[in-house]
Amino acid sequence: MYALAVENLSVAYDKKTVLENACVTVPQGHLAAIIGPNGAGKSTFLKAILNQLPNKVGKVEILGKAFEPKSLVVGYVPQRNAVDWGFPTNALDIVLMGRYGHMGLLKRPSKQDKLIAQQALASVGMQDFAERSIGQLSGGQQQRVFLARALAQNADIYFLDEPFAGVDAATEKTIIDILKALKVQGKSIFVVHHDLQTVKEYFDYTILLNKTILASGATEDVFTPEQLQKTYGGKLFMMQHV
Amino acid sequence: MIEFWVIVTGLLVGITCGIAGVFLILRKMAMIADAISHTVLFGIVMAYILTQTLNGFWMLVGAALAGILTAYLVQLLHSSGIQEDAAIGVVFTSLFAAGVLLITLFAGNVHLDVEHVLMGEIAFVPWNQWSLLGITMPKAVWMLLFVLIINVTFLVLFFKEMKLATFDPVYAASIGLPIVFLHYAFMTSISFTTVAAFDSVGAILVVAMLIGPAATSYLISKTIKQMFIYSMLFGALAAVIGYYLAKLWDTSIAGMMAAAVGMLFMIVLIGQKLIERKRKAHMHKLEIT
Numbered sequence: 001m002y003a004l005a006v007e008n009l010s011v012a013y014d015k016k017t018v019l020e021n022a023c024v025t026v027p028q029g030h031l032a033a034i035i036g037p038n039g040a041g042k043s044t045f046l047k048a049i050l051n052q053l054p055n056k057v058g059k060v061e062i063l064g065k066a067f068e069p070k071s072l073v074v075g076y077v078p079q080r081n082a083v084d085w086g087f088p089t090n091a092l093d094i095v096l097m098g099r100y101g102h103m104g105l106l107k108r109p110s111k112q113d114k115l116i117a118q119q120a121l122a123s124v125g126m127q128d129f130a131e132r133s134i135g136q137l138s139g140g141q142q143q144r145v146f147l148a149r150a151l152a153q154n155a156d157i158y159f160l161d162e163p164f165a166g167v168d169a170a171t172e173k174t175i176i177d178i179l180k181a182l183k184v185q186g187k188s189i190f191v192v193h194h195d196l197q198t199v200k201e202y203f204d205y206t207i208l209l210n211k212t213i214l215a216s217g218a219t220e221d222v223f224t225p226e227q228l229q230k231t232y233g234g235k236l237f238m239m240q241h242v
Numbered sequence: 243m244i245e246f247w248v249i250v251t252g253l254l255v256g257i258t259c260g261i262a263g264v265f266l267i268l269r270k271m272a273m274i275a276d277a278i279s280h281t282v283l284f285g286i287v288m289a290y291i292l293t294q295t296l297n298g299f300w301m302l303v304g305a306a307l308a309g310i311l312t313a314y315l316v317q318l319l320h321s322s323g324i325q326e327d328a329a330i331g332v333v334f335t336s337l338f339a340a341g342v343l344l345i346t347l348f349a350g351n352v353h354l355d356v357e358h359v360l361m362g363e364i365a366f367v368p369w370n371q372w373s374l375l376g377i378t379m380p381k382a383v384w385m386l387l388f389v390l391i392i393n394v395t396f397l398v399l400f401f402k403e404m405k406l407a408t409f410d411p412v413y414a415a416s417i418g419l420p421i422v423f424l425h426y427a428f429m430t431s432i433s434f435t436t437v438a439a440f441d442s443v444g445a446i447l448v449v450a451m452l453i454g455p456a457a458t459s460y461l462i463s464k465t466i467k468q469m470f471i472y473s474m475l476f477g478a479l480a481a482v483i484g485y486y487l488a489k490l491w492d493t494s495i496a497g498m499m500a501a502a503v504g505m506l507f508m509i510v511l512i513g514q515k516l517i518e519r520k521r522k523a524h525m526h527k528l529e530i531t
Contacts, residue, residue, distance in 0.1 A: 014323055047412070050412075050415075050416050052412060052415060052416070068418075069415065069416055069417055069418030070417075070418035072417060072418075074416065076412070076413055076416040078410065078412050078413060082410070082412065083409055083410045084268075084270075084409070087268065087408075087409050088268075088460065088463045088464055088465055088466055088468070088469050089405070089409070089465055089466060090464070090465065093465075094409075097402075097405075097406050097409070097410070097413070100402055100403070100406055100417060100419070101417035101418060103402075105400075105403065106399055106400075108402070109402075133464050149413075153417070
């Protein structure tokens with residue numbers, strides 16, 4: 001059974017095609033990078049997988065089933081700048097949101113929910129900031145809080161949209177260590193990633209995307225100069241690092 | 243006794259709008275509230291034309307439907323590629339104009355004139371009494387209490403869902419929260435609030451009550467619960483200050499209440515900036531020493 005199986009996935013906004021006939025299958029237990037140039041449709045690809053886009057066509061299966069929000073199999077970490085960090089609440093409260101799916105409607109967080117949230121905060125090194133207003137956290141700390149929320153959800157498959165964008169080096173290390181630990185536990189992780197220099201070090205699986213899936217497989221097979229040239233075209237200036 | 247009921251009505255408007263306004267501010271929907279406060283007129287007139295009475299219940303139903311229609315049409319235009327503010331502008335002026343036309347055509351001789359709907363008249367509230375379970379109170383007070391209970395119930399039931407759907411709607415949808423239902427339920431509660439506040443402050447000034455106290459409390463709140471408490475307090479305070487200033491200067495009560503809302507906002511804003519500057523200066527001093 002595949003962690004993710006996508007068949008002929010297409011998405012169009014205002015008649016402009018963002019994603020066309022994307023096909024990919026990824027086995028379980030990988031830490032996979034989704035890479036491609038700006039505007040290649042990476043965030044759209046994630047949102048379409050999570051059934052957030054009404055105008056998509058094609059078939060998506062996660063662990064052999066169509067995406068079902070209530071099953072809580074999938075943990076999603078949006079781009080940090082997708083939310084309003086001036087929202088009046090504290091870090092622990094954001095992490096507790098990861099438990100909402102488990103609580104059900106109309107219920108309040110139990111002691112155990114709070115304990116799980118605190119553990120999740122501790123695992124990203126943020127236990128001392130539980131009561132801190134989220135607006136007063138640095139970008140890296142905000143990203144850690146987001147990751148802690150996903151951990152508190154205790155999903156089987158994680159999708160992260162650019163978790164390393166605009167974070168400090170210490171946060172980047174914390175996040176990648178946690179993602180690697182999740183992989184060791186047998187979970188599957190998909191990360192939209194920008195920094196080509198760290199792909200080989202961080203990810204054992206790579207998906208190349210530009211309007212459609214151009215290649216996917218073990219990083220050492222896919223992350224080659226030829227494939228990258230195909231994905232990025234003339235936009236690739238970092239070949240010397242690859 | 244008359245003065246008492248006017249103040250009670252003002253307090254209830256302040257509290258009810260203060261509560262409803264919190265998520266309006268957090269969801270960045272102030273302009274939608276402005277639109278709804280006008281389009282409910284259309285709903286109320288339709289309710290009158292269909293039932294031929296000025297019954298409060300049917301007014302609420304008509305207003306709720308008009309509010310939902312407004313939110314739906316704005317969404318529809320927006321998703322078809324029109325900017326959201328333009329969509330709001332088009333929808334609310336059209337529905338409001340339809341309401342005005344319907345009043346002049348079919349409801350010319352009833353107590354439903356445009357000026358009353360726009361400006362309200364809180365001083366007349368005590369004369370329109372209504373009895374239930376042996377309690378006699380002004381109709382406006384009954385209506386405000388009823389809507390306050392509905393709003394509070396909605397918030398108590400769906401507090402955590404509203405919080406997450408507001409903060410991070412994409413994640414909320416990804417774990418299966420009913421974000422569309424919450425959106426329209428919330429729009430309904432805004433429509434109810436607008437109708438309940440109609441008699442006292444009217445459609446234009448209800449916007450001040452919906453937005454002002456919540457915007458003021460947003461400046462100084464660290465949690466949403468705090469924001470609710472401050473917002474209610476500011477709303478109630480503005481109502482009382484407005485009433486007494488209006489009495490003192492013999493001017494429009496509703497106008498003075500809205501002015502008090504603006505005044506409170508300015509005071510808190512300036513106070514907050516001063517404290518912030520002082521704190522920064524203090525931190526700077528600490529860094530030097």
